[in-house]
Amino acid sequence: MVKGKLSERQRRMLDFIEKFSNDSGYPPSIREIGKAVGISSTSVVNYNLNRLVDEGYLDRDQNVSRGIRLTEKLLKSVGKLSDVIRIRKVGRIFASEPVPLPSTDSPIFGADEAIEITRDLLSTTDGLFALEVKGDSMIDAMVNDGDVVVMKLAPDWHNGDMVAVWLKDKEETTLKHIYREGAKVRLQPANPTMGPIIIDDPENLEVQGKVVLVVRQLN
Amino acid sequence: MVKGKLSERQRRMLDFIEKFSNDSGYPPSIREIGKAVGISSTSVVNYNLNRLVDEGYLDRDQNVSRGIRLTEKLLKSVGKLSDVIRIRKVGRIFASEPVPLPSTDSPIFGADEAIEITRDLLSTTDGLFALEVKGDSMIDAMVNDGDVVVMKLAPDWHNGDMVAVWLKDKEETTLKHIYREGAKVRLQPANPTMGPIIIDDPENLEVQGKVVLVVRQLN
DNA sequence: ATTCTAACGGAACATACGTTCTATGTCAAG
DNA sequence: CTTGACATAGAACGTATGTTCCGTTAGAAT
Incomplete structure (x- = not known):
């Protein structure tokens, strides 16, 4: 991947995570992300999530279910949520x-x-x-x-x-x-x-x- | 319990859930709530969560980890700005x-x-x-x-x-x-x-x- | 053609997790 | 004193969940 440029799959993952989190009140699991974006392997989801962390769009907590946090960079890029x-x-x-x-x-x-x-x-x-x-x-x-x-x-x-x-x-x-x-x-x-x-x-x-x-x- | 009046334990649970959700970006699990409030049994946490749902302070999604959602009633009662x-x-x-x-x-x-x-x-x-x-x-x-x-x-x-x-x-x-x-x-x-x-x-x-x-x- | 890196994908695994069951305790009401 | 509702607590269980391992594929660079 070119640094700083997200793949189509990664952009779809971010979009899903942001929407899911808004709608449900909690972040999606690895498997929920995979199902939504059409990735059958939890390790591919995990790999791409780690890329999104590297790019600054997400934080993750280890060994915790739904341990995904949207960062300010992500919120800005979707159009910063209004005060x-x-x-x-x-x-x-x-x-x-x-x-x-x-x-x-x-x-x-x-x-x-x-x-x-x-x-x-x-x-x-x-x-x-x-x-x-x-x-x-x-x-x-x-x-x-x-x-x-x-x-x-x-x-x-x-x-x-x-x-x-x-x-x-x-x-x-x-x-x-x-x-x-x-x-x-x-x-x-x-x-x-x-x-x-x-x-x-x-x-x-x-x-x-x-x-x-x-x-x-x-x- | 008198309807409409929360026990001390329930109030401490709500306080913890609200703070944890703000700090971590995701809600706490049953066991995290229990550990924070001093309840050793997941069924007691589960019982009290259901009471809080009955009182309108929380929503829950079934069979989902961290499937707890703060309601508007809860957010108002802690005087928090709307999402x-x-x-x-x-x-x-x-x-x-x-x-x-x-x-x-x-x-x-x-x-x-x-x-x-x-x-x-x-x-x-x-x-x-x-x-x-x-x-x-x-x-x-x-x-x-x-x-x-x-x-x-x-x-x-x-x-x-x-x-x-x-x-x-x-x-x-x-x-x-x-x-x-x-x-x-x-x-x-x-x-x-x-x-x-x-x-x-x-x-x-x-x-x-x-x-x-x-x-x-x-x- | 070869090599290397990024990305993919399935499978296995251990632990986290929520639900359910059963038994017990407390306290108000009768 | 008895009863019933509410609350507690431990244990068991099945499923959810994230991580790790191993192998494959695609494409760029050499």
Whole structure:
């Protein structure tokens, strides 16, 4: 083998080991690797595993069942697993109340209530907070009851941002894409079949944050 | 034992299993657990492991060495950040095509795109694949152009599951909550203001997978 | 053509490993 | 005091598991 270049068989072995370990919670045995990759001899699997150790993709512990460990080099080469960011849930978002903004007070949820999101999914990690949507009132924002929205404060919002807006006269929170149009503000539903709301007096609304991510879990 | 309350021995076992798994990259064997916790009999370790499974802290695979998996409940109780699960993106979901299903072949290593999701957000980690939504045709499913849907194959779907259905006569994919009603099938949009589709002949549809998570990134 | 190295493959082996069985002990409930 | 459920413990067993040995093959280098 050319040093630094993996054979096709070795690459298939790594791929299998990485997937198997993720799916099962434990590494595969020599025989499981052989079966998956089409190698009938445990000594050939053993030989190739040792080559992968030499190349730095795996560690092995001797005389131990499933004694295979993925190395950082391997994880990087499959596309480094993303860091996890922990975002506090500060409460729920209702149509009839302003967004509960993060503060130093005890949040509605327990102090430890949080959602964990991979870093790749987030455009920023500064000043994020999460809210759980209650009710059907956000459906024009394509956001369901039970969805989690990750937001950040938006002192400087831009046209097209999806924001949580508190409409003072209606005493209502809504999620909309916001656009400044002259002296007015246009609130555009995410659902393309719905029409916008034009706010003649921007003093009537309060932009409480902008949405950076929506997560919907289904069972 | 009082249900829901762990004995001291069981708590020490969990603590050891979690630490050992982190340090070594693989779970401990029955005998390693026994040695660490001071239990000389493999059947006592086995008995207590089964109690921990009953309480939801562990999963076990039968007749497999180191066939112990930490559950989400355990990881939460030790306050540990969620694992990251890498889910292959197998393509895009269009209204006018069937869902591109994951191939049984091993992919060329590193070739596919993937999305990384924290384990907490997922009800299962088996057999997941991800698709990016193209077009506005899924808006009745509350799913936007550009959203990522995480799915799994659904040989046994249940009433209420959100599934990707290929409608043969219309040559169209749609995402709907599915219900079996006698000999017919009801496809219910996620948007509560929209009416259902009744499928008189279930042979006309093909359930291609069920949705377990929707992720929407906004910039 | 020959030699050398890498890779392969089957077989054997010893130990690791999880499961099962049987017996005993503890303690709460009646 | 008795009973039953839970927990313990040792032993046995069959299978899983990794390592080692020996021989073969393929291809590059000479």
